[in-house]
Amino acid sequence: MRSVFPFSAIVGQDDMKRALLIAAVDPGIGGVMVFGDRGTGKSTAVRALAALLPQMRAVKGCAYHCDPEADAGACTEDCPSRTGKGVAKTELRPTPVVDLPLGATEDRVVGALDLEQALTRGQKRFEPGLLAKAHRGFLYIDEVNLLEDHLVDLLLDVAASGENVVEREGLSVRHPARFVLVGSGNPEEGELRPQLLDRFGLSVDVKTPTVLADRVAVVRQRDAFDRDPDGFAASWAKKDAQVRDRIVKACAARGAIALPDEVVERAAELCMKIGSDGLRGELTLIRAARAFAALEGAKAVNSTHLRAIAVPALQHRLRRNPLDDVGSASRIERALAEILDA
Amino acid sequence: MIESPRYDAWADAAAAAALLAIDPQGLGGAVLHAQPGPMRDDWLAALKAMLPETAPVRRAPAHIDDDRLLGGLDLAATLAAARPVMAAGLLRECDGGALVLAMAERCSAATGGRLAAALDAGAVDGQATRFIVIALDESVEPDERPPDVLVERLAFKLDFAGLRPRAASLASRAEISRAIALLAQIGVTDDRTLETICAACSAFGVGSARAALFTLRAARAAAALAGRVAITEEDLALAARLVLAPRALTAPAEPAQEENPPQPDTSPGRDSETQAESDAAADRMVDAVQSALPDQFLAQFLAARGERRGQSRTSGAGALAKSARRGRPLGARPGTLRSGERLDLVATLRAAAPWQALRRGTAPKAALVLVRRGDFRIRRFIQRRESTTIFVVDASGSTALQRLAEAKGAVQNLLADAYVSRARVALIAFRAATADLLLPPTRSVARAKRSLADLPGGGGTPLATAIDTASALAQSERAKGRTPLIVLLTDGRGNVGRDGEAGRIQAQQDAVAAARAVRAAGLAVVFIDTSPRSRQGAPDLAAEMGAAYAALPFVDAGAVVNVVRAHAPSRR
Numbered sequence: 001m002r003s004v005f006p007f008s009a010i011v012g013q014d015d016m017k018r019a020l021l022i023a024a025v026d027p028g029i030g031g032v033m034v035f036g037d038r039g040t041g042k043s044t045a046v047r048a049l050a051a052l053l054p055q056m057r058a059v060k061g062c063a064y065h066c067d068p069e070a071d072a073g074a075c076t077e078d079c080p081s082r083t084g085k086g087v088a089k090t091e092l093r094p095t096p097v098v099d100l101p102l103g104a105t106e107d108r109v110v111g112a113l114d115l116e117q118a119l120t121r122g123q124k125r126f127e128p129g130l131l132a133k134a135h136r137g138f139l140y141i142d143e144v145n146l147l148e149d150h151l152v153d154l155l156l157d158v159a160a161s162g163e164n165v166v167e168r169e170g171l172s173v174r175h176p177a178r179f180v181l182v183g184s185g186n187p188e189e190g191e192l193r194p195q196l197l198d199r200f201g202l203s204v205d206v207k208t209p210t211v212l213a214d215r216v217a218v219v220r221q222r223d224a225f226d227r228d229p230d231g232f233a234a235s236w237a238k239k240d241a242q243v244r245d246r247i248v249k250a251c252a253a254r255g256a257i258a259l260p261d262e263v264v265e266r267a268a269e270l271c272m273k274i275g276s277d278g279l280r281g282e283l284t285l286i287r288a289a290r291a292f293a294a295l296e297g298a299k300a301v302n303s304t305h306l307r308a309i310a311v312p313a314l315q316h317r318l319r320r321n322p323l324d325d326v327g328s329a330s331r332i333e334r335a336l337a338e339i340l341d342a
Numbered sequence: 343m344i345e346s347p348r349y350d351a352w353a354d355a356a357a358a359a360a361l362l363a364i365d366p367q368g369l370g371g372a373v374l375h376a377q378p379g380p381m382r383d384d385w386l387a388a389l390k391a392m393l394p395e396t397a398p399v400r401r402a403p404a405h406i407d408d409d410r411l412l413g414g415l416d417l418a419a420t421l422a423a424a425r426p427v428m429a430a431g432l433l434r435e436c437d438g439g440a441l442v443l444a445m446a447e448r449c450s451a452a453t454g455g456r457l458a459a460a461l462d463a464g465a466v467d468g469q470a471t472r473f474i475v476i477a478l479d480e481s482v483e484p485d486e487r488p489p490d491v492l493v494e495r496l497a498f499k500l501d502f503a504g505l506r507p508r509a510a511s512l513a514s515r516a517e518i519s520r521a522i523a524l525l526a527q528i529g530v531t532d533d534r535t536l537e538t539i540c541a542a543c544s545a546f547g548v549g550s551a552r553a554a555l556f557t558l559r560a561a562r563a564a565a566a567l568a569g570r571v572a573i574t575e576e577d578l579a580l581a582a583r584l585v586l587a588p589r590a591l592t593a594p595a596e597p598a599q600e601e602n603p604p605q606p607d608t609s610p611g612r613d614s615e616t617q618a619e620s621d622a623a624a625d626r627m628v629d630a631v632q633s634a635l636p637d638q639f640l641a642q643f644l645a646a647r648g649e650r651r652g653q654s655r656t657s658g659a660g661a662l663a664k665s666a667r668r669g670r671p672l673g674a675r676p677g678t679l680r681s682g683e684r685l686d687l688v689a690t691l692r693a694a695a696p697w698q699a700l701r702r703g704t705a706p707k708a709a710l711v712l713v714r715r716g717d718f719r720i721r722r723f724i725q726r727r728e729s730t731t732i733f734v735v736d737a738s739g740s741t742a743l744q745r746l747a748e749a750k751g752a753v754q755n756l757l758a759d760a761y762v763s764r765a766r767v768a769l770i771a772f773r774a775a776t777a778d779l780l781l782p783p784t785r786s787v788a789r790a791k792r793s794l795a796d797l798p799g800g801g802g803t804p805l806a807t808a809i810d811t812a813s814a815l816a817q818s819e820r821a822k823g824r825t826p827l828i829v830l831l832t833d834g835r836g837n838v839g840r841d842g843e844a845g846r847i848q849a850q851q852d853a854v855a856a857a858r859a860v861r862a863a864g865l866a867v868v869f870i871d872t873s874p875r876s877r878q879g880a881p882d883l884a885a886e887m888g889a890a891y892a893a894l895p896f897v898d899a900g901a902v903v904n905v906v907r908a909h910a911p912s913r914r
Contacts, residue, residue, distance in 0.1 A: 037549050038490070038491075038494045038550050038552070039494065039550025039551045039552040039553065040549070040550070043462065099459065101452075101455055101456060101459055113692050113695070113696075123696070142455070142491075143455065143491060212537060212540055212541060212544065215540040215543070215554065216533065216540050219551065219554045219558060222551065223531065223536075223555065224530070227530075
């Protein structure tokens with residue numbers, strides 16, 4: 001396999017890296033939206049994350065690499081966990097990170113009739129699509145704001161229900177499809193529908209580094225990687241392994257992390273103050289704070305964690321005037337300062 | 343001869359071809375902005391002569407479908423063999439060579455995205471595939487350009503407009519292969535050179551890390567071509583002209599760069615002399631880029647953009663372009679073939695496939711695939727008419743400053759409405775003698791607002807010219823399958839004629855003529871009268887145009903939105 005640029009070698013862009021790690025720790029957070037110019041390392045970070053993610057245990061031979069525990073009995077009829085007798089064999093597989101290309105057809109995304117099987121054997125078989133591939137992993141869409149609307153609707157629906165239901169060409173298939181949606185886009189080239197934006201758990205802005213030294217570092221690292229991908233990846237392997245350890249530990253610890261009432265109150269207060277719509281903001285805020293606390297190795301969520309993730313969890317949920325120049329982020333920071341520093 | 347005498351663009355273009363041949367993977371390819379002609383052919387021939395003899399060069403039309411590009415089911419072979427036969431795509435055929443994308447400005451963002459993904463991964467369908475892309479950009483209109491996602495990944499943009507072919511020294515294949523061998527030996531580039539490159543990028547507002555990397559690689563390839571292992575300033579200047587000049591978004595700040603914090607000295611060990619050298623080298627790169635920019639470019643650019651704020655953008659100096667969508671496919675449905683309908687072959691086969699075994703039972707010696715009438719699948723398309731709202735704002739002196747502010751307020755409200763309904767917006771402002779397209783049709787409300795805020799006021803009222811400009815834009819939008827709506831904000835008191843001469847009577851006659859032309863073209867117009875007291879002139883002109891008329895003094899901004907919304911074309 002070709003080496004990919006190591007996650008820990010990415011210069012700066014801490015907000016994006018943190019958001020991706022949080023989503024890796026708690027896939028239920030509901031995806032990450034990354035806004036930013038081209039050439040700021042969005043795709044690099046997502047691909048690097050793919051190489052970094054810990055392996056997962058899956059039912060051997062299942063086209064949907066279903067989880068032997070969580071998906072037990074819920075997978076399709078072809079799954080060895082249902083056809084075989086007794087307990088199905090399992091195997092370790094890399095966590096999938098699937099790229100959804102901009103021009104993907106609905107067939108490719110949801111799956112379609114397997115033409116080869118149908119033509120050669122006259123059998124009606126379902127050929128899983130990208131959604132099946134992304135199950136339990138990440139689905140990355142570069143330039144999500146340019147994606148056809150009907151595909152976006154479909155993706156959101158599946159992402160929310162965790163299940164892909166196919167009813168076409170005489171096929172009737174439903175299979176689990178739980179994935180973290182990672183979208184990236186450049187707001188200058190068309191904005192995302194607000195109702196769509198709200199579905200993403202976290203939203204971060206990435207910017208070109210303004211400090212010359214950082215820019216030089218970006219170019220230097222990338223150039224070193226291009227000259228010797230394997231050697232460069234190997235020299236960062238140790239640091240990447242540390243990040244992987246953090247993710248694994250955090251996944252295990254997440255459930256046991258205490259959530260003091262005081263923190264919940266603060267979170268609610270914050271959401272009321274900035275007037276975010278609905279409860280989704282508060283729920284995401286708490287979940288993300290807990291995942292972040294797990295990543296930090298803390299035993300309980302505290303206000304530092306809340307502060308660290310408030311902007312990515314809430315900035316895209318404010319009822320905003322599209323023409324208002326005052327960024328949502330600064331409004332949240334002001335509210336944070338009032339509540340937490342009081 | 344428009345050619346800039348300061349540098350030899352043709353020689354640079356020839357050098358670009360050599361650099362691409364030396365480091366094809368690192369540089370990705372080039373955008374060639376030129377009309378078809380000998381210049382372009384010469385350049386392509388030169389490139390071909392520099393690539394290895396066996397290197398394939400394939401031409402792809404802009405509307406190539408994914409099956410052909412990436413490979414897919416070969417239907418003819420599939421039917422003959424009665425088993426699916428996959429055909430390799432064009433990209434696989436290009437491995438080790440070049441893909442020439444014809445009429446790249448008509449290429450869809452989706453196709454651009456496919457090419458970009460293949461370039462990024464260096465693979466198609468998991469098989470290593472290396473190629474360069476030469477995007478032939480024949481655009482004339484400012485809002486046409488190849489997909490940004492692709493342009494971003496191609497190192498060079500060459501513009502042949504106004505160039506004349508002349509002999510340029512071309513590198514031979516032997517020289518190229520020597521340079522390739524040398525390139526492998528070039529060591530890690532020193533920090534000073536990297537700093538120079540990054541400083542030059544900052545100076546032109548080029549934020550993308552890719553651009554900096556392209557500059558570095560181009561400079562390195564140039565050094566190898568010259569038979570050196572060290573990058574010199576000459577190499578940097580060439581790389582900057584080829585990579586940074588087309589990407590430049592801002593004019594470099596004048597020497598005293600006070601608003602930019604001085605670069606923090608991260609390595610205290612470095613003496614200030616080296617720092618100064620690096621700065622000087624960056625300055626020389628900046629000079630090189632400036633010499634490569636067309637005369638007037640920066641002046642025009644800054645005038646059009648107004649003051650730029652915040653971070654740099656990489657969307658390019660041109661307008662955004664997405665090829666007009668003439669309806670998206672809406673899957674296939676069963677049906678019979680009538681004229682004008684398109685058979686969806688793959689869907690038809692899919693429908694027929696499950697029944698093959700059964701049908702073969704009744705007709706054992708029949709054709710390989712038994713397709714019945716009921717299997718036919720017809721392609722359906724849905725045509726979503728996108729709408730474009732064209733704001734035409736009177737910024738002349740007769741619209742007093744305060745009225746201009748109110749007009750801006752009304753436009754802002756309309757923009758918010760456009761944001762919700764995902765319509766495109768364009769902005770034309772007219773004052774003094776001209777009507778300028780400040781914002782070509784875009785979906786970015788943020789950009790629209792910025793160009794509105796920068797709108798200056800004062801001068802005469804070239805009403806007729808403004809109406810003509812708006813009408814031309816509206817018709818061009820209509821030709822692209824969008825539904826235009828002109829929103830004209832003026833007091834209707836034109837005093838500059840079509841010829842740019844002041845004179846109220848001529849101006850009014852011209853305005854009426856322009857208005858009639860709009861009506862004849864059948865364009866939808868909303869006329870918003872901004873004069874403090876409505877007079878007869880404006881409503882008359884609105885009537886000549888067949889426009890819906892609303893006077894701003896009597897309606898608040900919210901009501902203006904309602905007027906426009908009522909006249910906006912339905913969106914489905």
